[in-house]
Amino acid sequence: MQGISSGFASAGLILLLISGCQSQTSEPTPIDIQLFQKWELQPGDTIAGYRVTGGLGDISIALKGSSAYAPFDGEAQIDQRGCVFFSTAEIPAYKFRLCGLNSPKLGTLRQGDPIGSGDTLQFAALRKQPDGKWAIVEPAKSILERTLKTS
Amino acid sequence: MTHLNPSRRFNRKQLLAGGAILLSLGLFVDLRGLPSLGAKAVAEPCPSAPPSQGQLSKQQVAKLLTVAEGDQKDKIREIVREPSCKLPNLQVRSGSMAEREVYTLGFETQTWIVVLYEGNQYAGYKFWFR
Numbered sequence: 681m682q683g684i685s686s687g688f689a690s691a692g693l694i695l696l697l698i699s700g701c702q703s704q705t706s707e708p709t710p711i712d713i714q715l716f717q718k719w720e721l722q723p724g725d726t727i728a729g730y731r732v733t734g735g736l737g738d739i740s741i742a743l744k745g746s747s748a749y750a751p752f753d754g755e756a757q758i759d760q761r762g763c764v765f766f767s768t769a770e771i772p773a774y775k776f777r778l779c780g781l782n783s784p785k786l787g788t789l790r791q792g793d794p795i796g797s798g799d800t801l802q803f804a805a806l807r808k809q810p811d812g813k814w815a816i817v818e819p820a821k822s823i824l825e826r827t828l829k830t831s
Numbered sequence: 832m833t834h835l836n837p838s839r840r841f842n843r844k845q846l847l848a849g850g851a852i853l854l855s856l857g858l859f860v861d862l863r864g865l866p867s868l869g870a871k872a873v874a875e876p877c878p879s880a881p882p883s884q885g886q887l888s889k890q891q892v893a894k895l896l897t898v899a900e901g902d903q904k905d906k907i908r909e910i911v912r913e914p915s916c917k918l919p920n921l922q923v924r925s926g927s928m929a930e931r932e933v934y935t936l937g938f939e940t941q942t943w944i945v946v947l948y949e950g951n952q953y954a955g956y957k958f959w960f961r
Contacts, residue, residue: 753874770876770931772947773900773955774923805924808955810901820922 724761
């Protein structure tokens with residue numbers, strides 16, 4: 681009898697472990713991007729009770745509810761501040777940061793896929809530095825155009 | 832009795848060589864398991880290139896990965912020759928034209944490596960999976 685109950689306990693433990701693993705994999709893990717610039721305020725911070733929606737280096741676009749799109753085939757990830765980081769195999773050494781999007785689509789995206797929509801998009805281009813940090817640089821207009829149009 | 836400081840047991844060259852060996856092992860086990868491999872793309876980057884052109888060995892890839900971002904383009908050219916193909920030049924950041932070259936991996940036929948230069952500077956690499 682004791683053997684049977686301990687068997688059930690083991691099976692239950694295994695099921696718990698499996699379900700625990702499944703619930704962990706369904707939520708994408710936020711990425712942690714180390715910025716080269718050490719500015720005090722960044723998008724997602726709070727000041728005097730207000731949320732900071734953009735920072736130095738961001739280009740603010742009045743989306744007015746429209747969508748931002750994947751500029752290339754690539755991958756969208758999110759950080760703990762809720763900003764989306766888009767990277768593509770076609771452009772090594774760069775990532776694009778998109779803040780201000782509601783319910784963004786994450787994971788593998790095709791060029792032209794909507795990433796998310798919002799009132800104001802805060803767009804920044806990041807270039808990888810030799811120390812592994814990411815420096816905010818001025819994005820070319822063509823990259824912004826690809827992000828704001830479906831094709 | 833003297834105690835050796837562990838950080839002084841190996842010089843910089845030995846540490847770099849060790850890193851290159853570890854990278855080779857990582858590539859051998861599974862390219863996709865490496866943490867720095869980012870976005871996945873679905874199309875083939877060089878559809879019209881001959882299969883043998885711009886093909887890299889594991890040793891070449893391991894060496895390529897040790898080149899620091901910001902180094903001169905010549906450093907890459909010492910390791911690899913002609914690429915499989917070039918992607919169209921692209922302006923990613925204002926005032927700078929990015930040049931992109933693609934190499935085929937001889938040991939992983941569905942994977943390519945894209946190298947980006949700005950001017951004479953090597954900016955970085957990324958793996959391209961089909």
